[in-house]
Amino acid sequence: xxxxxxxxxxxxxxxxxxxxxxxxxxxxxxxxxxxxxxxxxxxxxxxxxxxxxxxxxxxxxxxxxxxxxxxxxxxxxxxxxxxxxxxxxxxxxxxxxxxxxxxxxxxxxxxxxxxxxxxxxxxxxxxxxxxxxxxxxxxxxxxxxxxxxxxxxxxxxxxxxxxxxxxxxxxxxxxxxxxxxxxxxxxxxxxxxxxxxxxxxxxxxxxxxxx
Numbered sequence: 001x002x003x004x005x006x007x008x009x010x011x012x013x014x015x016x017x018x019x020x021x022x023x024x025x026x027x028x029x030x031x032x033x034x035x036x037x038x039x040x041x042x043x044x045x046x047x048x049x050x051x052x053x054x055x056x057x058x059x060x061x062x063x064x065x066x067x068x069x070x071x072x073x074x075x076x077x078x079x080x081x082x083x084x085x086x087x088x089x090x091x092x093x094x095x096x097x098x099x100x101x102x103x104x105x106x107x108x109x110x111x112x113x114x115x116x117x118x119x120x121x122x123x124x125x126x127x128x129x130x131x132x133x134x135x136x137x138x139x140x141x142x143x144x145x146x147x148x149x150x151x152x153x154x155x156x157x158x159x160x161x162x163x164x165x166x167x168x169x170x171x172x173x174x175x176x177x178x179x180x181x182x183x184x185x186x187x188x189x190x191x192x193x194x195x196x197x198x199x200x201x202x203x204x205x206x207x208x209x210x211x
Contacts, residue, residue, distance in 0.1 A: 003180030062110030075123040131164040
């Protein structure tokens with residue numbers, strides 16, 4: 001664990017204004033007219049760009065992690081349930097935009113094709129469980145970025161604590177809390193990973209559902 005994390009690039013959210021503009025334009029065109037078909041094609045291409053960006057990013061991330069690590073520990077998330085329980089429309093969209101199912105499929109494929117270990121672990125209460133004592137912070141909300149244990153007083157970045165809990169559940173327990181500084185992974189196209197054609201990496205990955 002080195003403290004690196006990937007910020008959500010939110011490709012769908014960033015493209016939403018253009019997608020909505022094309023949808024409005026499409027609705028004003030005569031059905032199946034030449035202009036309707038042209039706008040329909042432009043709209044489909046915009047959705048495809050979002051998918052290509054996301055897929056390309058996930059393959060680059062998977063390649064980077066699989067080159068550096070021998071073990072991948074994953075939360076066994078109920079993605080559909082997370083999206084449905086989103087408190088606001090924006091939060092639900094960002095969960096969908098993160099495409100956890102696709103990310104998991106790509107990461108698992110990248111690790112397993114190199115003969116490396118993938119361990120899915122239960123996701124229940126990973127954010128609310130204290131890594132140090134195992135106590136549960138029932139009052140923790142999605143807006144809280146720092147975890148504070150009401151039982152033992154342990155305090156740590158929320159995501160770092162959850163990562164340590166996942167490692168603990170996988171059977172690997174660090175001897176102490178790692179002294180790491182959280183920092184984002186640099187833009188992946190700058191890492192020199194090759195294989196891009198037309199904005200998306202060509203890989204023979206197994207099929208998966210976005211979500």
